[in-house]
Amino acid sequence: MEHGTAAPPHGGAPIQFVDVFPLTDDKKVDLFPEGIAADAPAGLYGYQADPATEAFPLALISPASEKTISSTLGELRERAAVLHIHPDDAAPRAIAQSDAVRVFNALGELHCPANLTPDVRRGTVAFSKGVWRKNTYNGSTSNALCPDTLTDLGGGACFNDARVQVALLGRH
Numbered sequence: 060m061e062h063g064t065a066a067p068p069h070g071g072a073p074i075q076f077v078d079v080f081p082l083t084d085d086k087k088v089d090l091f092p093e094g095i096a097a098d099a100p101a102g103l104y105g106y107q108a109d110p111a112t113e114a115f116p117l118a119l120i121s122p123a124s125e126k127t128i129s130s131t132l133g134e135l136r137e138r139a140a141v142l143h144i145h146p147d148d149a150a151p152r153a154i155a156q157s158d159a160v161r162v163f164n165a166l167g168e169l170h171c172p173a174n175l176t177p178d179v180r181r182g183t184v185a186f187s188k189g190v191w192r193k194n195t196y197n198g199s200t201s202n203a204l205c206p207d208t209l210t211d212l213g214g215g216a217c218f219n220d221a222r223v224q225v226a227l228l229g230r231h
Contacts (some may be wrong), residue, residue, distance in 0.1 A: 076222060117222065119182060119183075130188075130189040133177055139194055140200075142172070142186050147181050152227070156174065157174075157227035158172065158228075159172060162201075170199070205220075
């Protein structure tokens, strides 16, 4: 406060396990902490089945982009946000580049243009995080498709457990 800036610890260059250590009793990384493992219903590294179903086979992810790490700058987007889908997933659905698509599950749906790209893994579709409602055709975003379930450990949101189907807009 007296100098106007705060100096970081360790001369500004902390090195893990040299200057800084995990906050455990033995200062080591604990890959199987008993206290946490007891809280996980299936065990700390217990197998969890893929929540995909025949009706909703695609995993929806909503990664941050270079323009929106959150919705803060979403208002600056001037055009519709796109759903990124692998060409091998688009083909059996008769989806072509820029087609209007319906992304849906039992919770909701969003309408937007499709972007066919091999940069997205087969079985996964991506719709950017931080998109505003004005940037989809129906005013919904990927939030409408996310389950309200919580993670088995820590009670966090299960954003990337959303499973969806994609169809040309107007087809069901």
